Amino acid sequence: MTETPHKHQTMLEMNEALVLGSLRQHELIEAADTLNAQLQEEIAERKRAEALLSFQKQALEMVARGEPVERMLDFLARSMESQSRGEFLVAIHLLEEDGHHFGYVAAPSLPARYAQATRGMDARLQMGPCSAAVVGHKPTVVRDFAAETRWPEFTAEILSLGLRACFTTPIISSDQRVLGTLAIYYRESRDPSPSDRQWVEIVTRMASIAIERKQAEEKLRENEERFRTLFELGPVAIYYCDASGVIQEFNRRAAELWERSPTPGETDERFCGSFKLFRPDGTFMPHEQCPMAEVISGKMSAARDAEVLIERPNGSRVTVIVNIRPLTNQRGGVTGAINCFYDITERKEAEKYQRLLMNELAHRGRNMLAVVQAIAARSLSGPLSLDEAREALTQRIRALARSQSALAAEGFRGARVAEIVRLEIEGFSERVAASGPDVVLDPRRAQTFSLLVHELATNATKHGALSGANGTVAIRWSTEGVGAGARFKFRWQERGGPPVVFPTRHGFGRSLLEKAAALDFATTPKISFVPEGLTYEIDASLPDVAGGASRLGS
16 A cells, blocks of 8 residues: 555656656757758858859959940849749849930840830830839839829830839949839739848949949040040151050051051060151261150150151151150059150241241342442433433332342242233233243343343333334243253344334443343343344343243243
8 A cells, every 4th residue: 555655656757757858849849940940041041142142243253354234234134033033023224325215124034025115215204113213313112003003004014914013223323323223023012022122232233333334435435436536637646655665556647757657566666666867956866865765764754845857768858846755653653655746847948948038038138239229320320311310210120129029929939031021011012912931030030131121111112113003012932942951032023113223322221131131141132223123132041040940831
């Protein structure tokens, strides 16, 4: 009897232990389940994080490789759809350069008609959630298109595709411009989850980087094209040397002035592409001592309006003005230099010619005074009355002035015979016929010739063929032969005037027609005082009397 209570107690204790163990086991199972759920969640979260990191790595690698932005946006859309496990579809819209119209659409799982309907749409018209996101500069959420009334046409199209909800976010640039939109479409009515929002935030950032990269590349390409056009079409010659002086690039104008095209990058082509260089004083300048070499070596900080003579392969030379600026890196080291130079050969020739003209003008001024003095002395020393002498002097000085006009027309290099004759006879009579080839007399002979024609015209008007009503004058000049033996012939012939009487007085006009012509034309003129009319002829060496610009023609 005494063992029965003991056994009973033992059984109670064992039952209690079993109950407690069962409870403990249940707690352990619950704890294990909770731990397993947490572990699974952590594993899933880690996988999402790894997937997100892998996605970001791939996206950045595509950006670094310079993949086309269209391919990049398509990758972003597909990656999002893959991570959503079919929960939503993605559409990434790219705005055109004007910032208002939608252009390219990356919507890999949406029907083609979706892209067709949205491309070209003006966001300012706010015809859908993407437009609203652009205009409002903030995300747009549509929980249920069935209850949406703002965009009836767009809503009907979306519902026909079996889509019910949408979350749209603007893609913002670093300078706060809207570049496009990213939209995710759900097949059921709902709000975007925190995970969805996180993906949208990351993808819009990736899209912004890709789009800005594309825009920067396009702008750089446009700038390069613009500067390349300026580089090639500009009137200034330009070339670039690296830090060792090797020519790396040059434009068309530089090759024209050099009359050669060096090979870019050729180590033998250093500092300048010209055949030879000379200093302004004509001394030879080695390429290693030219302004470009001095700037690259640091001996000169820059070259400003330096004058250099370039000799071309054919031996011709041009004078150029060079301006050189060094190119430096962030540490201030010289990495090369650019030379801009232009041709001033014509300007130098003009300056030289101007100096020549000034010297010639001074010389002619002295000579002119001497001629005027001689004309005045001879005109006033004869038997003429004071009034007659004054008139003769005035007319002769005017003839001299007309010769200067003819000389000025040719830059004082000479004067055309035809122009001298025209200026002298236009005031006398219309009964003068003049003809002959194009001959230019040098300045000295032109001046004398003008005085000769004036004296002949004056004499014809006072005493010869032009003093009556029916008289005529025929003026002819010509050239014969070529080269050193060529001749210049001039003939003045009067007809129809009063009978010619051999002059008994030997005045200044007679001296001018005989002695001045003989002196300046190195030939004795032939004067015939026949009754029918005066004839005056000159037969001189053409090379001796012709100006440098003389042109002969029939």
